[in-house]
Amino acid sequence: MGNLLVLGDSEIHNIITNLSKAEIYTFRDVLARCLRDYSVGAEREYQPAPGVINRPEGQRCLFRPFTSSEGIGTKIIVQPPPTSKAGTALRGMVAMCDSDGVPSGILNAEEITTYRTSLIALIPYLWRRHTAKIVVFGAGKQALWHLRLALALRGDEIESIVVINRTASRAEELVVKLRGENDAKWKSAATMQHIDPSRPDFQEYLKSHLSAADAVFCTVASREPLFPASYIITEGRERQPYISAIGSWQPDMIELDPELLHQTVKRISPGSKAGSLLVDDRKYVLEHSGEAAQSKIGAEYLVEIGEMEKLEHDEGDNGPLHDWMKDGLLIYKSVGVGMTDLAASNAILDIARERGPSKASPIIGTSPEDNRPPTPPSYLTTPNDVLGRPDSLIVVWSRLKDENDNHFMKHSLRSEISGAHRNLAMSPVSKSDPIIIVGAGAFGLSTALHLAQAGYHDITVFDKGAGVPSDFSAANDVNKILRVEYDDDFYTNLSVEALKAWKTPLFAPHYHQTGFLHCTSGEAPKKAIDTLNSFRASAERHPDVRKCVVPLDNRDDIVRAAWQFQDGPLPGWKGYFNRYDGYAHSTNALKAVNEVCVASGVRFYLGDAGNVVEILYQASTKQSDAQSRKATGVKTRRNTTHNAALIIVAAGAAASSILPSLGTQVVAKSWSVAHIQLTDSEASALRGLPVTYARDLGFLFEPEHGTNLLKLCPMGGGFINTDPKTGVSHPPDTLGESQFMPAGDERRLRKLLAHTLPSLADRPFINKALCWFADTADSDYIVDYVPDTSNSVVLLSGDSGHGFKMFPIVGSWVKALLEAEDGEQEISRWRWKDPKMSRAGNWGEAVSWRVGSSEEFRDIRPAQSKAKL
Ligand SMILES: Cc1cc2nc3c(=O)[nH]c(=O)nc-3n(C[C@H](O)[C@H](O)[C@H](O)COP(=O)(O)OP(=O)(O)OC[C@H]3O[C@@H](n4cnc5c(N)ncnc54)[C@H](O)[C@@H]3O)c2cc1C
Incomplete structure (x- = not known):
């Protein structure tokens, strides 16, 4: 297994949001196999009992150990004390070692738990024949992941999605987010809406949606049933639904009406004398779910999903069993099977290893001691590696000092091959090359969004702020004017284009x-x-x-x-x-785009880890090109280096600190x-x-x-x-x-x-x-390659105090530059320029819309703060 990986929530999120459809199916198969091993194999008897400890400070701690032939681990979940400053949401970790006891991973448990629960709930959903209409109860992460996965796997079959949540604004937020992600990734034609429970005709509305739904996902920690059985069991109903309920996991919680469960088991379904309910763990559902407690339905009516998976796996696609699985009224109740955490964690660790540090970073450490020799990553050892020169690769491996070097080598070697086929000076990057964006402000985030949407899939954004938006961003603000009129029609036309983009689903919630x-x-x-x-x-x-x-x-x-x-x-x-x-609510707009970027696989390094102090260059080796150097990556305040084929500097007012050649052209x-x-x-x-x-x-x-x-x-x-x-x-x-x-x-x-x-x-x-x-002197933006960098560094700056309105479209200008056939900025006013100022920074007179002259900061700052320095 090799190195110990430490994966935080954002790395795990990056991995799972980045999985292709085929990879999600593979993940599903891993979980399905685990459930089969648990339900019909021998694994159940090798699972230790979980333990719960309630501490005097008020923490509730759950320890859930698990074993399998592939690994051993434990999940720790803590409910913080009510006084916790960090909030009372459940948090925790999964600690793993391989079957020999060699530590293999420490993972933040939050995303893994949500992902594996949602993906397991979608196993029966994938058996179903119809999925045109989906209704979801809840607006949290579980609801989001159910829908993300449904859209990723069957987006082209879904016609409508309806979200219902007690707080309507949260349901609305979920819908907006999902629409944005759908536009960027799955492009399903499904309509998405939420229903506000406070509307007077809510119950009628709910009934009309539930009586026609093909799938109903319940993800609410509820203390009463979310809807009556009569909304599902209706006269003349054309198609029966699949209903999953994963939100309630204690005897005093319940999402499904006990009457619905009674009605379901009365129906003939295979696998039992009467009807059946699908569960993940029969014993746990009976002991821990309010549905079982209140309906008093016995074990004989419960079929485990692992048992059905085994039948499905062994018997193929025929018989009445399959008719029920595909078209019958199918209800699935879940309380969680610990072993699936182990399977999901192992799968994520495998993907992280396969992708290497750029996708799974930061790999915080490789101790405690792992006494085995390091395993070369698969891209260096695969016999059919792109280079086809395994001997030289072995030499390279022996020279690598750490994972960063390793990643750099991988990138450099790939560039070497592809460089033979394309002129680097013109088109600096391919869609798989690593791209670094410095700055997660308005310009940087927009660029990440547009490049990710265009299929560039190795993008990392660095920002020195602790979150998005950064405290250093000019756009970290409650509002910014969106006006289209300029005294220059070039910018008027661009602003009209930008305002049209503000009216699209991702941006519209933030435009007033x-x-x-x-x-x-x-x-x-x-x-x-x-x-x-x-x-x-x-x-x-x-x-x-x-x-x-x-x-x-x-x-x-x-x-x-x-x-x-x-x-x-x-x-x-x-x-x-x-x-x-x-105007736009700029902070909220930045957050929304940040979320879509994360969901699209863009990685973010923030705080000291994202504070870029230097761009690293490699001198040209060609005699004829002595002046030209090429950027290889960036160095951060933590002294770590990150490699890339292209660096886009979008650091706003601070650009010249990392690009000294900018001089006075940006003030x-x-x-x-x-x-x-x-x-x-x-x-x-x-x-x-x-x-x-x-x-x-x-x-x-x-x-x-x-x-x-x-x-x-x-x-x-x-x-x-x-x-x-x-x-x-x-x-x-x-x-x-x-x-x-x-x-x-x-x-x-x-x-x-x-x-x-x-x-x-x-x-x-x-x-x-x-x-x-x-x-800038003329108030024009700069969107251009930095001279003498072999087109490896782009400057995106000079917003001149009027750039936020362009937030939805800025990134398209960078994309156009990267894809320009001649490698040149077509719009001459946005090129790298010579300083034109008369006196440092005092450009008030040159631009019609500025009134007054600039003053020096040292002359206006309060005496007290001057004295401190
Ligand atoms: C007072 C004020 C009012 C404004 N009003 C409007 C308005 O009404 N309408 C309008 O359209 N525009 C307005 N603007 C302009 C708008 O805010 C900017 O055009 C826009 O924010 C520019 O985006 P940017 O990404 O270039 O810079 P920023 O948004 O400032 O982002 C730069 C980012 O780079 C990061 N960074 C800096 N250095 C580093 C480093 N070394 N390493 C890593 N990260 C780094 C920062 O943390 C920051 O997040 C206003 C600006 C100001 C100051």
């Missing part, structure tokens, strides 16, 4: 089309008025946007467009209202933000408020749903942090240094409030911060 109220106050400078007019002109030039633009010539017009300003004096305010625009700049905490009634009075932007003062948004935070940003030239030695501006080293708002900005915001919402003008500001972005 409140409209954009764009004005200048009576004291605005001419530049601000000119910019407003050129924005309006561009909106009016666009055929789709034009219809949504309304002029606002005086206070009455403004209050008609936004009644919430009825108490605001709005002195001299004029402008226009554009219904086409709105780290910041604007300030502040918030006001509103009460529920104050927030209700501002619901639907358009994004309101006074070009000379600043802008504010509808309060955040849930927290009632009103966000405000002042208008101004921004703040830069220039290193006097290099002339390059960088964000300050720590986030704490940016937690304030300069006095001038605060004055402008108080004026904005006095003009619009005077009752809030003197309210305290909270969560004040400078937020750093990557500015």
Whole structure:
């Protein structure tokens, strides 16, 4: 077996979400064999009894040991004490050794348990003839995995999925997530919806769905039946359903109506005198399930899934038994068979080993001692290896120091072969080459999403933040304006395209089309008025946007467009209202895309493990190409190296710290933000408020749903942090240094409030911060190869403070660059450029939509924080 692998939840998640249909079937076979060995083989008698210990601190600890001819292990599940800061969800691990006692794996138990339970519940589902209509109870991980697997295995046969959950918003979230994943992966045409249990006609609705369902998956830890038997057993029902119930696992829990169980066993079904219920473990179901306790159905009516699998396996596809399995009313109750944890864990360890460290990383350690010689990974020992030069491979193996080297070698050797057939300078990567994206902000995540959707399947994203979104991301925010009008039609057209993408299932839940109220106050400078007019002109030039633009010539017009300003004096305010625009909840949008990326197999390294300190290069060996070097990977703050064929730097304001050649063409700049905490009634009075932007003062948004935070940003030239030695501006080293708002900005915001919402003008500001972005002289983005890197490094930067609206489409620009036939950025304004600034970072004058000049951070930071440093 070889090395001890340590797999965390995200690595396991990466593995199981990345399995192909054939691999899922193989996994299913492993579990089915395990159940057969348990039910009709001898394995049941070799399973030790589980133990439960309740500690005085309140923890409930379950120890579930298991053995098989292939391995021995134990699962530890802990229910934390009620006071736990980590929450009270069950957590735990599986510890494994091989049949000789050599430690083989330590795995986080959460994903494995969910996955094996769902996949076993889908074993009978795969016997079924029909699966057009699916109803799911629950909106947690089990529900998600049942549906993921159903879509992965039979997505083309499913017509509708209906999710029912006590909290309707969670069901809605599940549906949105599933739609996003389906769009990215399985492309089933199934409709997906949830039903809100609070609607008055809920029971009728439920009955109509259940009486037509082909499969019903119950995944709820419920204390009463989820639906009456009469919703299933209906007169003239055309097709009988398959019903699985895995959510309740204690005698006082129950999901299925006892009457439904009685009705089921009355029906003739093979394998017993009367009807049968399918279970995973007869004894455990009788002792631990509320269904058995309340229905008082005896052991003689229960058939184990392993017994049916044996029949299925031995007897093939014929007879009344198969008719029942395929078309009969089939109910499956599960409480879990410990041995299947062992089988699932072993299967995951095997896949992790097969895929090597890039797919199963991080492999945290290989001790305690494993006294065996290391086993070369299969890609180096397979006789028909792509190189066909096994002797040279053995030499390579003996030189490898660690798994990282090993992976690098694998990659380099593959590049060597494929390099003969393609020009690396033009198309730097194939879809199987490892790609690293530095930065999980708006640009990096969008890139991961688009590349994963296009079939690139070895993508790793690094971010120095502890989670997604990172605290360092400019997009880690409650809202961002999505406006389409620019004074430059190139960006207007792109924004229209982006807004269309905001209306697709993955992004739409985070888009709020409140409209954009764009004005200048009576004291605005001419530049601000000119910019407003050129924005309006561009909106009016666009055929789709034009219809949504309304002029606002005086206070009455403004209050008609936004009644919430009825108490605001709005002195001299004029402008226009554009219904086409709105805002996005940026944090939630980033999280949603992150989840789809993870589900699509993109790996994430976060915190210190994801903090990239350096790009590693290999000098060119060709004489003619002496200047050209090639990136081989990245080094992180933890001093670990990760190899890749292509590095995409999407590190926002911090890009120049890892790409010093950027020099001054990208300037780290910041604007300030502040918030006001509103009460529920104050927030209700501002619901639907358009994004309101006074070009000379600043802008504010509808309060955040849930927290009632009103966000405000002042208008101004921004703040830069220039290193006097290099002339390059960088964000300050720590986030704490940016937690304030300069006095001038605060004055402008108080004026904005006095003009619009005077009752809030003197309210305290909270969560004040400078937020750093990557500015360019002409406000154009940079999406290009970094010179002298043999097209092995791409820079994706220069968002210039207006990039978030492009979140759904940014990644498509990177894909286009990677797939460009001539290897060049087609859009000249997005190419690597020469610095054009007149004075470090002070580009306010060059771009029409900026008002005011930049100031140096050292001149505005509070005295106290200056003194500390
Ligand atoms: C105050 C403010 C208001 C804005 N308002 C709007 C708006 O209304 N509408 C709009 O469209 N846009 C707006 N923007 C701009 C928008 O936020 C940015 O365009 C967008 O976030 C840029 O995305 P990015 O991925 O390039 O950078 P970011 O989102 O900043 O992401 C960069 C990521 O790189 C990571 N990183 C940095 N260094 C490293 C490293 N060494 N190793 C690993 N990871 C690293 C960071 O942790 C971060 O997650 C605003 C920006 C600011 C500052």
